[in-house]
Amino acid sequence: MAKKSSKNTAAQAVEIAEKPVEVKPEPAAEIRVAPKKKILFVASEAAPFIATGGLAEVIGSLSKAIARSDDYDVRVIIPLYQDIRKEYRKDFRYIGNLYVPLAWRNQYCGIFEYRADRVTYYFVDNEYYFKRSGCYGYYDDGERFAFFCRSVMEILGFIGFYPDVLHCHDWQAALAAIYLKTIYCHRPEYQFIRAVFTIHNIEYQGQYSLDILGDLFGLSEHDRHFVEYDHCINLMKGAIEVCEAFSTVSPSYAQEIKDPFYAHGLDPIIRRNEFKLTGILNGIDPDYYDPATDPALFANYSAEDPENKRICKEELQKMLGLPVKPDTPIIAMISRLVGHKGLDLVRAVIEDALREDIQFIVLGTGDSAYEAFFIDLARKYQGKVVSVISFNADLSRKIYSGADIFLMPSKSEPCGLSQMISSRYGAVALVRETGGLKDSITPYGAGGNGFTFNRYNAHDMLYVIGEAIGVYHMKDEWARLVKKAMETDFSWSVSAKYYEGLYLSVLK
Numbered sequence: 001m002a003k004k005s006s007k008n009t010a011a012q013a014v015e016i017a018e019k020p021v022e023v024k025p026e027p028a029a030e031i032r033v034a035p036k037k038k039i040l041f042v043a044s045e046a047a048p049f050i051a052t053g054g055l056a057e058v059i060g061s062l063s064k065a066i067a068r069s070d071d072y073d074v075r076v077i078i079p080l081y082q083d084i085r086k087e088y089r090k091d092f093r094y095i096g097n098l099y100v101p102l103a104w105r106n107q108y109c110g111i112f113e114y115r116a117d118r119v120t121y122y123f124v125d126n127e128y129y130f131k132r133s134g135c136y137g138y139y140d141d142g143e144r145f146a147f148f149c150r151s152v153m154e155i156l157g158f159i160g161f162y163p164d165v166l167h168c169h170d171w172q173a174a175l176a177a178i179y180l181k182t183i184y185c186h187r188p189e190y191q192f193i194r195a196v197f198t199i200h201n202i203e204y205q206g207q208y209s210l211d212i213l214g215d216l217f218g219l220s221e222h223d224r225h226f227v228e229y230d231h232c233i234n235l236m237k238g239a240i241e242v243c244e245a246f247s248t249v250s251p252s253y254a255q256e257i258k259d260p261f262y263a264h265g266l267d268p269i270i271r272r273n274e275f276k277l278t279g280i281l282n283g284i285d286p287d288y289y290d291p292a293t294d295p296a297l298f299a300n301y302s303a304e305d306p307e308n309k310r311i312c313k314e315e316l317q318k319m320l321g322l323p324v325k326p327d328t329p330i331i332a333m334i335s336r337l338v339g340h341k342g343l344d345l346v347r348a349v350i351e352d353a354l355r356e357d358i359q360f361i362v363l364g365t366g367d368s369a370y371e372a373f374f375i376d377l378a379r380k381y382q383g384k385v386v387s388v389i390s391f392n393a394d395l396s397r398k399i400y401s402g403a404d405i406f407l408m409p410s411k412s413e414p415c416g417l418s419q420m421i422s423s424r425y426g427a428v429a430l431v432r433e434t435g436g437l438k439d440s441i442t443p444y445g446a447g448g449n450g451f452t453f454n455r456y457n458a459h460d461m462l463y464v465i466g467e468a469i470g471v472y473h474m475k476d477e478w479a480r481l482v483k484k485a486m487e488t489d490f491s492w493s494v495s496a497k498y499y500e501g502l503y504l505s506v507l508k
């Protein structure tokens with residue numbers, strides 16, 4: 001039997017529209033607004049309050065990006081370190097205190113709150129653990145972050161905020177997920193909280209002697225199997241085991257950590273839990289890193305109007321005591337001076353590169369052997385090489401804006417933010433194809449936004465440095481490449497959606 005056609009013709013549509021529309025007020029009870037999804041970020045640092053590296057920037061900018069959506073209530077919790085910036089601290093609001101059980105201890109825990117950009121931040125106060133300079137590097141870091149994680153669990157009850165997703169970052173927050181799934185999951189309010197764990201760097205896993213399982217971490221023998229690995233307690237491993245999903249900060253790194261070359265011993269655990277692993281590329285905050293408005297720069301410029309970048313270069317050369325040479329490419333590195341940043345490649349061939357007419361600037365601190373190497377290099381090549389052994393945010397922005405080529409030859413790089421910042425400031429990135437470097441920088445030869453090399457080999461890097469210098473001297477071509485780098489979208493707009501997808505997948 002033929003069905004009656006229900007096609008709407010244009011004429012029908014007009015007829016329908018012209019009928020008076022009957023407006024029936026809906027009873028209030030029937031208007032339903034979907035509840036916001038509650039996300040709690042647990043981390044050991046967050047910009048702008050305290051930052052020792054990329055983790056803090058990601059916590060600061062990702063939380064803001066997700067909170068922009070009306071569907072999410074995003075909160076962040078970190079320790080109240082002594083070094084939290086004063087200009088923020090004075091506006092923190094004290095909301096109460098409680099005592100937190102940690103094995104046989106019972107420790108004071110004050111809670112402070114601060115709101116900005118639709119995100120609520122909580123700060124965990126305990127002077128015994130956190131009134132020290134810096135964030136890490138103390139003999140009792142295990143105990144300090146165990147206290148922090150146990151406090152997070154207790155604070156949820158105290159403030160009556162039970163998140164849908166507890167999103168823990170790196171080993172310092174791993175115990176929050178572990179406590180949730182061992183000690184707290186039996187309590188009705190905690191029962192439906194899902195745990196997501198993000199690895200920002202697999203090198204730091206939180207490894208401790210098994211002797212302190214109960215005495216310090218307050219875990220029972222029954223739960224030992226979650227955290228035990230390689231005859232130690234391994235907190236990162238524990239979080240991977242208990243969480244509903246885990247992620248890394250770039251898709252390539254998610255693949256790489258299945259391989260022993262990158263995994264620092266955790267590859268069997270990663271492979272076994274691969275079914276719940278995703279890689280999501282970090283973004284940067286494009287307003288915070290904007291050469292058009294950045295007050296740290298000698299002059300402001302943009303992709304549309306890059307002229308003033310010349311001033312930034314000239315002033316940088318003057319400031320660092322380099323000859324002012326507008327047509328000599330400046331190659332810069334801003335990096336922690338540690339092994340996995342690829343510094344042995346630089347050490348092997350930088351003197352070959354310095355035969356060319358270039359200037360080379362290094363900014364960073366780290367292993368004393370690398371610091372000494374760069375200090376010696378600057379002494380030997382005065383007027384060509386400048387090494388600034390310090391952590392200096394203001395100078396870093398002046399270098400991003402004044403440099404032409406930004407070198408980042410990492411042996412491994414979970415994501416890396418500097419290559420994105422440098423691109424945005426028109427310092428074309430030259431990177432090794434690993435982790436997030438591979439996912440954010442594509443080779444010039446293939447129409448991309450930078451220069452890349454694949455093998456961890458000093459002469460491969462040297463060859464590409466030569467290529468970059470060659471392109472630099474083709475004025476129009478270089479200007480096009482700089483524009484392309486500056487226009488690449490490194491904002492959170494895409495990646496924040498992937499995180500939302502990840503949250504929805506664990507909430508199903």
Ligand code: GLC
Pocket residue numbers: 053054055058200201249282413414415416417436
């Ligand atoms: C770690 C990683 C770095 C990443 C950052 C933020 O510091 O080493 O590659 O960009 O975390 O996720």
